[in-house]
Amino acid sequence: VNALGYLPTYANAMGDWAWTSGWAFASRKNLHAVSGKSMGALGRSGSDEMKAAPVIATALDEAERSSLLPEDLAMNRYAQGEDDALEVIYDALAPKLYGFVMRRTRDGAQSEDLVQQTFLQMHKARGSFIEGSRVAPWAIVICKRLMLDGMRKQVRTRKHVDEGASQEDVADPREDAESLVFAKQLGQQAAKVLAGLPENQRTAFALIRIDGLSVAEAAELLGTSASAVKLRAHRAYVALEQQLGAAFDLRTATQAQTEGGGQ
């Protein structure tokens, strides 16, 4: 996890994630539905899902492996010398990369800069891209490497970034302050839960849920099978659900109390 640079930014990232994925608004009962494509969407109890997970994972495995995304194919063409393919790659990856950096640096200008550097590095190293492999994990590793290099340079020159102040926080037009606070608290709590999980579960979860990689992309990045990644992410998800369930229950109870008092 440290190698992928997640640990220091979990609280922020999880806060954002909790907000955008709707966790902050979800009750414990419909968490599975909110989680979308996760195995939790089966709507079973946690222990049933744990048992079912490998079977489902295996069934989905082959289909995911064999299906390369348009950006993967475009990168392959780009590596072969088709320059126009870079546009397709940019359209598919730039938002992903920007989100990846933004969640860690919370600095728009720096994130743009890193996205630019990443694409130029990908261009420079395009000949080394292996045919049939996925471009997103490759791009993310380049981006992460450049980001860490930049951070090291910043530390060296003693330019400390104020982690507390972020442009997003100031300019965020979120209206529901209470839900925002709850999302942040939830994010911090989720970060704590994730920090207590085994590294492989934490990394798999973060890559899929926070960074938006597909299971196949995360599997390639982690050097393991898609089913293993799914299982790890699922275990992390179940742990989160169990740990954060109390927070949801408390919020639901408080909301009910407030609404009851108001009436």
Next chain:
Amino acid sequence: MSSNLPPSLKAKILAQAKSEPALKRDAWERKSSLVLAAGMLISLAALLALGGVKIGARSGVYFSLVALFWTSLAFAGIKFGFGRGKSSVGASQLRLASLTLGLPVGALLTVTALSYVFPNEAIGAPRHDGACAVLSIALGIAPLAGYVLARRNTVLVRRRLTAASVGAASGTLGCMLMVLKCPCSELAHLLLGHVAPIVALAVLGALLGEKLLGRLTTSTVERAR
């Protein structure tokens, strides 16, 4: 967050990419293969400079088996250690760890088994443990350096383990060459002079891997800033 990306960024990146020369895959692979081959050829040339292959007092059957087993090991090391696999971010942890551990263990089993089957081969030949170990490492350094040169600027996730496995593969190649030259067949000598260097180069790779394979050429990047 994606909507925050300015439209000018795309145009800027596309323009910079057009103005910056970058090798296409076939050219990159050609260059990379040449560098890797050069590393191995340097080792081979060094062996020839040291006097080449010497059968010495070893029997023909024993020497043939030694050559066969060690060449197979070295070939496996080159194929799986120097090969790139299917992912642009490097081979899986399992594959790298298997290679890093498998090569020295394979070498250990080979020399032990052959010493057990041919107990009389160990008699008479002069024994220079230190010299053989140093020369084996020296012969393994060139392929390792070749790999680092060929693969710099590729993006690997498990750099330490990758370098360790390549170190083991290079060490196996170096040891294979030295085994063909050194006529001493004592088990202790084989372990110290011809198996330990594999471990030494794997450890060296693990220690330096992060630095050696972690460097990205930043000329483009710096200019972009």
